[in-house]
Amino acid sequence: MKIARQSLMATLFLMFICGVVYPLAVTGMAHLVFSGQAEGSLVKNANNTVVGSSLIAQGFQSPRYFHPRPSAALTPDGSGPLPYDGAFSSPSNIGPDTKQEIKNVTDAANAYRQENHLPPGTPVPVDAVTASGSGLDPDISLENAFLQVPRVAEARKLNPETVRNLVMRIKDDPQFGFLGTARVNVLKLNMALDTLALKQN
Amino acid sequence: MIANDWIQILVSLGLIVLIAPLVGRYLAWIYQSSHLGVERKLYRLLGLDADREMGWKEYATTLVVSNGFFFVAGYLVLWAQGSLPLNPRHLPSLSPEVAFNTAASFVTNTNWQAYAGEAQLSNLSQMLAITFLMFVGANTGLASLVAIIRGFIREGTQTIGNFWADFFRFFIRAFLPLCFVMALVHAEQGTPQTLKTTVTARTLEGAQQTLVVGPVASLESLKNLGTNGGGFYNANGAHPYETPTPLTNTLEFLEMGVFTFSLPFFFGRMIGRPRQGQVFFVVIFALYLAGLGVIEYSEKMPNPLLAAAAVNQQTSPLLDGGNMEGKETRFGITQTSLFSNTTIAATTGAVDGAMDSMNPLAVLVYLVHMFLNEEPGGKGVGFAGLLKEAILAIFLAGLMVGRTPEFLGKKIESREIKLAALSLLVTPLLVLWLTGLSLVLPAGKSSIDNPGPHGFMEVLYAFASGNANNGSAMAGLNVSTPYYAIVIGLEMLLGRFLPLLPLLALAGSLARKKTHPENAGTFRTDTPLFVILLLGFMVLFAALTFFPPLILGPILEHLSLIHGIAF
Numbered sequence: 193m194k195i196a197r198q199s200l201m202a203t204l205f206l207m208f209i210c211g212v213v214y215p216l217a218v219t220g221m222a223h224l225v226f227s228g229q230a231e232g233s234l235v236k237n238a239n240n241t242v243v244g245s246s247l248i249a250q251g252f253q254s255p256r257y258f259h260p261r262p263s264a265a266l267t268p269d270g271s272g273p274l275p276y277d278g279a280f281s282s283p284s285n286i287g288p289d290t291k292q293e294i295k296n297v298t299d300a301a302n303a304y305r306q307e308n309h310l311p312p313g314t315p316v317p318v319d320a321v322t323a324s325g326s327g328l329d330p331d332i333s334l335e336n337a338f339l340q341v342p343r344v345a346e347a348r349k350l351n352p353e354t355v356r357n358l359v360m361r362i363k364d365d366p367q368f369g370f371l372g373t374a375r376v377n378v379l380k381l382n383m384a385l386d387t388l389a390l391k392q393n
Numbered sequence: 394m395i396a397n398d399w400i401q402i403l404v405s406l407g408l409i410v411l412i413a414p415l416v417g418r419y420l421a422w423i424y425q426s427s428h429l430g431v432e433r434k435l436y437r438l439l440g441l442d443a444d445r446e447m448g449w450k451e452y453a454t455t456l457v458v459s460n461g462f463f464f465v466a467g468y469l470v471l472w473a474q475g476s477l478p479l480n481p482r483h484l485p486s487l488s489p490e491v492a493f494n495t496a497a498s499f500v501t502n503t504n505w506q507a508y509a510g511e512a513q514l515s516n517l518s519q520m521l522a523i524t525f526l527m528f529v530g531a532n533t534g535l536a537s538l539v540a541i542i543r544g545f546i547r548e549g550t551q552t553i554g555n556f557w558a559d560f561f562r563f564f565i566r567a568f569l570p571l572c573f574v575m576a577l578v579h580a581e582q583g584t585p586q587t588l589k590t591t592v593t594a595r596t597l598e599g600a601q602q603t604l605v606v607g608p609v610a611s612l613e614s615l616k617n618l619g620t621n622g623g624g625f626y627n628a629n630g631a632h633p634y635e636t637p638t639p640l641t642n643t644l645e646f647l648e649m650g651v652f653t654f655s656l657p658f659f660f661g662r663m664i665g666r667p668r669q670g671q672v673f674f675v676v677i678f679a680l681y682l683a684g685l686g687v688i689e690y691s692e693k694m695p696n697p698l699l700a701a702a703a704v705n706q707q708t709s710p711l712l713d714g715g716n717m718e719g720k721e722t723r724f725g726i727t728q729t730s731l732f733s734n735t736t737i738a739a740t741t742g743a744v745d746g747a748m749d750s751m752n753p754l755a756v757l758v759y760l761v762h763m764f765l766n767e768e769p770g771g772k773g774v775g776f777a778g779l780l781k782e783a784i785l786a787i788f789l790a791g792l793m794v795g796r797t798p799e800f801l802g803k804k805i806e807s808r809e810i811k812l813a814a815l816s817l818l819v820t821p822l823l824v825l826w827l828t829g830l831s832l833v834l835p836a837g838k839s840s841i842d843n844p845g846p847h848g849f850m851e852v853l854y855a856f857a858s859g860n861a862n863n864g865s866a867m868a869g870l871n872v873s874t875p876y877y878a879i880v881i882g883l884e885m886l887l888g889r890f891l892p893l894l895p896l897l898a899l900a901g902s903l904a905r906k907k908t909h910p911e912n913a914g915t916f917r918t919d920t921p922l923f924v925i926l927l928l929g930f931m932v933l934f935a936a937l938t939f940f941p942p943l944i945l946g947p948i949l950e951h952l953s954l955i956h957g958i959a960f
Contacts, residue, residue, distance in 0.1 A: 195455050198455075198557070199458050199459040199461070200462055201439040202557070202560075203462040203466050206525060206528065206529055209569075211524050212520065214528075214569065214572070214573065215524055215612075218580070219587060219608060219611070221577055222577060223587070225577070225581070229584070230586045230587055231589070231592075232585040232604055234592060241595055242592055242595070243595060243596060244594045244596055244597070245592075245634075247583055248633055250596045251596075251598075251600065257597070261722065270512060278602060278604040279605060281511065281627050282509075282868075283631065283718075283749070283868070284718065285719070285867070286843065287869075287950075287960075288696055288698070288716060288750060289696075289847065289950060289954045290843055291844075293699075294701075294959055298701070301703060301704055302702075317712050318699075318705060318706045318712070319712070323718060324631070324719070324721055324722070325628055325720050325721045325745065326626070326631040327628065328632065329633065329722050330633055331721075331722040332722060334711040335709070366397060367638055371640055371728070372640075372642070372723050372724055373722060373724070373725035374711070375722045375723055382597055386597070
């Protein structure tokens, strides 16, 4: 009986401290010092509407924009695919030695070559044809970005060298020079492209 | 591998080797000093007599009863979610079986997730049920280790400490403060921390995009520091909100390792033989390194089946090559390998890439880690498991040379061996029987997602993970069905408490015994010979018990993969 009473008291106390005080204290502090990040690193346009988050991929399809990695994200109830939506993050969960994986990768590689006007058999970077771990990977590899440069430049009637320089300007190096990979954030890159277009007009 | 891969691995491992002894020393101070003023006040407030010494039975009863209360409290929140506040999306309550599975999962420090966080849990549930259970589950594990260690220190006594004091000391002096500080670091790097739930964005191309936010950072630091592993989002650490940068990935690796790798040093200090702690660290670290090497090799390997599709899988300054299916660009292969080896070895179960899409050799390592479950293993219970294996290894050595086995001055006799063996048998019984059962029953087979040996591995992995209280999954397997929710829910509870209770009994039995001084005939346990003996015993045990399923799963799949066979 005594153990039960003590356990009940401990449960109520710990639930209050761990489940209410601790998360609220972190929320308060985070908003004081890093409110932008705490709200989800949201990106707003000139009219102050939210256009996305710099951390979350968007499903760009127009040839005028750089395209992200394939996404296996799901609809909010998990019943079917809804790529690049943040309501239900998911990888493909497909095994490396399955016919499904070979088909997905082959189809994605052919589509990639077609949209970027690459001759058949041109090697496609692996990140461009595999679904990311979250379905919301905001980055692509530099090789992937450079292969898309001619297409984007042509669609925007820009000098490919200008677009290439933009990729080099926006890209992220490994953090502190050695952590993670060199990569480029697709949303940031595409927003920079739009800004460039505005300036030129 | 390029230079950067080596640098990342060496820096990360170097930091662990540097930090672990210091933290071990700090933990020893926590348990060797007297109550702090704030602790005394707390014990008075809650009516806990924290000075009363408990025998092993009372200690175990308090542990089980308190965990029962934690479990019920968590279950009620999840079960009533639909009618509780802070739920602007009007998410319904979890089904009773998934609520049971989840409460069992989080109270046992497993963090197996039969639900998808962002789609099924309100912010209130994430805080009141999930965050709460993560704290108490991890804390219970550490407390139990302290009690087990006292068995080796004490002599001629019936008692092994006070559960409440063991529980709250770690909570107040290490766990809660560190979680708070690291949560802010995660928030700075980009992990959301807000009471809002969803933001609807209008993308550059005019589409609608739902962004789910919430109190993520406070859960994120805890998830790793407590070796819990349950993510706020379905994709867990692969989600850019959970792990926004390579730095956060490295920090999470350190958070998972900081307490677990410090436990051997903690043990050494507690028993007054630091060298013994270092020896155990060497054993753990050797197995950890071997695993890391195999995973890195496996995931960097180009997939021969993708050659026909003309895919560039070679690493260059412009591309991180290898098996990128289910992995995130910012981490690349090396960060993912470091993370996944640690999350399995330390029984966290968080993932920053899809386990179901890993190459077979990597899955082989994950499975072996979970079968052994003590290198370093989860909060407290992992290291307690290593002590159990040490006792059995010494017993074997004693049989071979015809000496009465002794460990740290305590005679190892029939009762100790029986209890240790009882604890050891739980893993093969639960994992192998339940895997076999699920491969026969239609309810078990219908959830399998991938064909061939990979599908078999999904089931084996699920039960290995549930028993080891790991919580990671090859997530293609649909585990939200009533069959898997209930069976894995029960397995997690059994996998947690069945091995633990005999170890508490073992501690009670050891505490009663006299500690004999060492003499020339004593088998030394702080020597390289002992390292080899213990490693040999662990590998032999795992090999003899689990070789058949490993052949049917990862080894068969690896052989077919390198011969270009697809399923």
